[in-house]
Amino acid sequence: MDPLPGATPDDTNPLRRLTLGELRRRTSMKWRAYPDDVLPLWVAEMDVPLPAPVVTAITDAVARGDTGYPAGTAYADALAGFARARWGWDGLAVERTAVVPDVMLGIVEMLKLVTGPGDPVVVNCPVYRPFYQFVTHMDRRVVEAPLGADLRIDFAALEESFRQAVADGGRAAYLLCSPHNPTGTVHGAEELAAVAALADRYGVRVVADEIHAPVVALDARFVPYLSVPGAESGLSLMSASKAWNLAGLKAALALAGPAAAEDLARMPEEVSHGPSHLGIIAHTAALRDGGDWLDAVRGGLDDNRRLLAALLAEHLPAVRYRPAEGTYLAWLDCRPLGLGDDPAAVFLARGRVALSSGPGFGTGGAGHVRLNLATSPELLTEAVRRMAAALD
Ligand SMILES: Cc1ncc(COP(=O)(O)O)c(C=O)c1O
Numbered sequence: 001m002d003p004l005p006g007a008t009p010d011d012t013n014p015l016r017r018l019t020l021g022e023l024r025r026r027t028s029m030k031w032r033a034y035p036d037d038v039l040p041l042w043v044a045e046m047d048v049p050l051p052a053p054v055v056t057a058i059t060d061a062v063a064r065g066d067t068g069y070p071a072g073t074a075y076a077d078a079l080a081g082f083a084r085a086r087w088g089w090d091g092l093a094v095e096r097t098a099v100v101p102d103v104m105l106g107i108v109e110m111l112k113l114v115t116g117p118g119d120p121v122v123v124n125c126p127v128y129r130p131f132y133q134f135v136t137h138m139d140r141r142v143v144e145a146p147l148g149a150d151l152r153i154d155f156a157a158l159e160e161s162f163r164q165a166v167a168d169g170g171r172a173a174y175l176l177c178s179p180h181n182p183t184g185t186v187h188g189a190e191e192l193a194a195v196a197a198l199a200d201r202y203g204v205r206v207v208a209d210e211i212h213a214p215v216v217a218l219d220a221r222f223v224p225y226l227s228v229p230g231a232e233s234g235l236s237l238m239s240a241s242k243a244w245n246l247a248g249l250k251a252a253l254a255l256a257g258p259a260a261a262e263d264l265a266r267m268p269e270e271v272s273h274g275p276s277h278l279g280i281i282a283h284t285a286a287l288r289d290g291g292d293w294l295d296a297v298r299g300g301l302d303d304n305r306r307l308l309a310a311l312l313a314e315h316l317p318a319v320r321y322r323p324a325e326g327t328y329l330a331w332l333d334c335r336p337l338g339l340g341d342d343p344a345a346v347f348l349a350r351g352r353v354a355l356s357s358g359p360g361f362g363t364g365g366a367g368h369v370r371l372n373l374a375t376s377p378e379l380l381t382e383a384v385r386r387m388a389a390a391l392d
Helices: 018-024 051-062 074-087 102-115 130-137 155-167 189-202 258-265 271-272 277-289 289-317 343-351 377-389
Strands: 096-098 120-123 140-142 173-177 203-207 234-237 250-256 329-333 368-372
Touching: 018 140, 051 277, 074 250, 074 277, 074 289, 096 343, 102 130, 102 173, 102 203, 102 234, 102 250, 102 258, 120 155, 120 289, 130 140, 130 173, 140 155, 155 189, 155 203, 173 377, 189 203, 189 329, 234 258, 250 258, 289 368, 289 377, 343 377
Parallel strands: 120 140, 120 173, 173 203, 203 234
Antiparallel strands: 096 250, 234 250, 329 368
């Protein structure tokens, strides 16, 4: 398996560039949490080399000794340009943005602006596990609004959760995940406008986590929440960290709709001291000059989604998988395998492949696993082979 068969140095798909040996030399969480006989397809890191413009931007900064505190609006300017070019959205007003250390800490700060201690925060379960952890840790209450069987927002469930959330008079927020982790669902313009209308009707403030926004299928379209009618009081978090694998270079942006500008202005200034200057340099370069690289990754992920569906059909036909339009995550319903609530534990123990455990994603997660598709076709194939072997 090392080097990967089929991987050539000049392959234009960044997902095919690195050998397993090169990846195992990484010291980040994905590659260090488990022993070397485990193939890791869990945490949302990508098995890619960085785009050349990002490498150049960071190494030049280091060579200059430009490693002080961040200043200016380059990150927001680059995101505004990206949003205009990619999503046809020219409503990203740089003066209504703020840099924050990362998306999760940005979410905490946005929730502090629009809710108080003990107040409810609605989430669409199953959802990214830290939504529960960070919200609870900041002394807010999670209210679950399960996704529908089609893995899209169930508006009846959402309305019921809003009704519950506002029932005892607190200030309620809705932490929308768009695109949705773990299902990869890309919410459409009509759905987002319906979210805005419902939130307005119940007086619920929307905070949209749009960290996966750039990572959609080549023929799919991401719609920024703040671009839909009725979303003027919304807040959003965006970042280059998922799409360009920059989680270790900390930075993210908080965005406010026109009617939320005063809320964002109340964010304490010291929060903006958190992001790393090198992170902002890297994210800015990615948004400005990383478009071709991103499109090559999106094409590779389209291939990997098809490959995963074919591999499951061949080796694990009972597993239910609905290829999604967004993110590099695959949400696998393993209940028909009869492996209990946490099939990831079985795949790890018996197959030596690490996936994310479904139950951590809240109600609806039992019997599921999340698989990270941002790897080479060869490692993806090996992962499914190991999953199937775990059942022998
Ligand atoms: C939906 C979602 N939000 C936030 C994060 C974490 O972002 P950050 O590292 O910027 O806090 C992730 C990471 O995978 C994620 O999937």
